Amino acid sequence: MSGKAPIGGALAIEVALKAEAANSLKALGHRLDRQLTELKQLGEQVRAMAPSPARDKRLAEYEEKRRDAEYRKWTLIVQREAMGLFNHEDVEEIYRVPPKLR
Template identity: 75%
Template structure:
């Protein structure tokens, strides 16, 4: 039998809130990973296409997905800061948004 007392009161609420925040960050990271994979594939398609209206449409799709990835990465950073994490070097290294294409 454990001699530790169960966590209660405001500490239990704090623990639950931090667990929810961590889960939210994990899900957002997974979404960003999927989106970056899609973005990389789309970028390869755009680079392989000859100049044409179809390429222009694909490039516009790439640009939109790239903006979405940048926004999701920003929301991840905001959520991390809300949890007291202010060094985002790991975020910048792990979630590298590819450059713009022309």
């Protein structure tokens, strides 16, 4: 009996698991990209507003969405590390979370 895993057995399961993990990363990246686009637009709106209670409310919304984007980016990095990817320079470059506003 050979020591190789059968094509239809463990190897197929491993390939399916890796494909599922890759799809999960892809989906998370797409969600983060959309979220960062919305966050950038919201930040531009806040910057264009004069000081007022309405601006304060939008600023609070911006900061909440910004924290969520930071968390989602961290989640993406954790999932990448779980897959054995430890260089995150591309993640830092592609998914830049906008700065805090005042």
